[in-house]
Amino acid sequence: MRKTCFIIALTISCSLLGINTWAKDNAVILLYHHVSITTPEVTSVSPDTFRQHMQYLADNHKVLPLKQVINALQNRQPLPDKTVVITFDDGYDNIYDNAHPILKIFGFPYTIFINPPLIGEVNYQLDWQQVKLMSNEGATFANHGSNHGHLLMKNTDETEENWLNRTLQQIESAEKTLKENLGYSLKYFAYPYGEFDPQLKNRLNSQGYVGFAQHSGAIASYSDFSALPRYPAAGMYSNIETLKVKLNSLAMPVTDISPSDPKLELPYKNQKLRFTIKTKDLTPQQISCFQNGQLLNKVIAGNxxxxxxxxxxQPGRHRINCTAPSVSEKDRYYWFSHPFFAPTAEGKWLD
Incomplete structure (x- = not known):
């Protein structure tokens, strides 16, 4: 009897241990663009709000360099609980003017994804002198492509293979310029507008790149490293109270995602998003999925x-967000987001 009780207790203990290690296998990546009060509101956060965000991170989270976090997760090494990474897209000069001084005060590392051919050539972009100074003071720089175009846009009569080769060539060209100017090549690529498809992300993955998208969610060792999610923290997403929930979120372990291709042909209707849950730390019945803030119906069969x-x-970028409370981590939610990208009737992609 005692032996049986010991085995049962050991089994429960090991099960709980496995559940609790999820939090040590997670991180959240924040995404900013402008830090300014004079730029488009949808992609901007004011310097005061940005400082508020950084103060909250300093008081409640561990901010680590992107490279350290990616290396740890890819090698299944533990991270500090509530690890956060700070990233920016597009290399705007207001990052240097308004964000960099705040980040220096807090001593936070951060990464900016830039279009190297635009650096020093466009008046609202950073120049190489600023890039190098920031590099010496906590920033790292990574690849955002050559021209910030819509990568899913094919030229007239262009074959799939020719499109992939052309797109990869411009990404590789940008990476080469980064290395020539900074002396290092991270092979981290942020998709312009967060847009990708299976062919593109698989080709980048085969070339050794880690991809970063713009749909929401935490990341973990079991995430798709060819299209990692990031939480936007500007515009309507800059409210600190709603941001707190996201900063404390966990990556929902899912497999068998269907449809696997986020590209759509309009109208897109009578479709279902299917996925399988791979953790006992959430209850499938408690998963809630939303589209434009509206709760969606779901059918559950096992996990x-x-x-x-x-x-x-409508053309543009869409996403389905699914969340569920953690069984073992109080006030923390698992988060899974699936993006959809729809062109116009003329095959154009919206900015």
């Missing part, structure tokens, strides 16, 4: 969910 997607009739 597999089929979520009914509302018709998507």
């Amino acid at each position: 597999t969910l089929a979520v009914e997607i509302n018709p998507i009739t």
Whole structure:
């Protein structure tokens, strides 16, 4: 009897240990663009709000360099609980003017994804002197492509293979310029507008790149390193109270995601998003999925969910966000986001 009780207790203990290690296998990446009060509101955060964000991180989280976090997760090494990474896209000069001084005060490392051919050539972009100074004071720089174009846009009569080769060549050219100017090549690539498809991300992955997208969610060792999610923290997403929930989130372990291609042809209707849950630290019945703030219907079969997607009739970028409370981590939620990208009737992609 005692032996049986010991085995049962050991089994429960090991099970709980496995659940609790999820939090040590997670990180959150924040995404900013402008830090300014004179730039487009949708991609901007004021310097005062940005400072508020940084103060909250200093008081409640561990901010680490992107490279350290990616290396740890890829090698399945533990991270400090509530690890956060700070990133910027596009290399705007207001990052140097308004964000960099605040980040220096807090001693936070951060990464800026830039378009190297635009550096020093466009008046609202950083120049190479600023880039090098920031590099010496906590910043790292990574690849955002050559021209910030829509990568899913194919030229007239362009084959799939020719499109992939052309796109990879401009990404490789940008990476070469980064190395020539900074002396290092991270092979980290942030998709312009967060847009990708399976062919592009698989080709980048085969070339040794880690990809960063713009749909939301935490990251973990089991994440897709060819299209890692990041939480936007500007515009309507800059509210510190809602941001706190995201900063404390956990990456939902999911597999068998369908559809696997986020590209759509309009109108997109009568479709379902399917995925399978791979953790006992959440209850499938407690998963809530949202589209434009509206709760979606779902059908559960074991650990597999089929979520009914509302018709998507407008071009642009869309996403389905699914969350569920952690069983073992109080006030923390698992988060899974699936993006969809829809062109116009003319095959154009919206900025």
